[in-house]
Amino acid sequence: MPPSYEEPGARSQEPRLSVLRPVIEQITQHARTEWPNECCGLLIGTDDRIDEAVPARNLRLSPSRFLVDPRDHLVAVRRARASRRTVVGAYHSHPDTPPVPSPRDLRESTYPEFVYLICGPVRQQGPLPVRAWRLGREHFTELLLVMTG
Numbered sequence: 001m002p003p004s005y006e007e008p009g010a011r012s013q014e015p016r017l018s019v020l021r022p023v024i025e026q027i028t029q030h031a032r033t034e035w036p037n038e039c040c041g042l043l044i045g046t047d048d049r050i051d052e053a054v055p056a057r058n059l060r061l062s063p064s065r066f067l068v069d070p071r072d073h074l075v076a077v078r079r080a081r082a083s084r085r086t087v088v089g090a091y092h093s094h095p096d097t098p099p100v101p102s103p104r105d106l107r108e109s110t111y112p113e114f115v116y117l118i119c120g121p122v123r124q125q126g127p128l129p130v131r132a133w134r135l136g137r138e139h140f141t142e143l144l145l146v147m148t149g
């Protein structure tokens, strides 16, 4: 079954996610460094705000999938706890495709309510498109990304 998407558009109560601009810049830089493979990392913040990205090793070393190294995940969890925040999501890049969750992303996503920030296509010149999604039971819902700072 292909994943379904719910776009914010017409709803009056659009779910928002604010992200500090330097965090986005760090993520897109990481994506370009790892190209042609996918990059990945963890996102630290609160329910509707991300204020830090923690890069992780992609154990798959692949242009079409990622697996966060559990050791890096643990580092991020400790870092978040030390400052009374939580790991609220993960980011990864799409080397050749738009920043929309792939069927594999849905299949391999394991954390309900996690935010998935995706950037891509990385091979494209210029500013890298970034979109954010929240994983529900069976599909991703897009979040309105608001850049701050």
Ligand SMILES: [Zn+2]
Pocket (backbone or CB within 6 Å): 092, 093, 094, 100, 101, 102, 105, 118
């Ligand atoms: Zn993906």
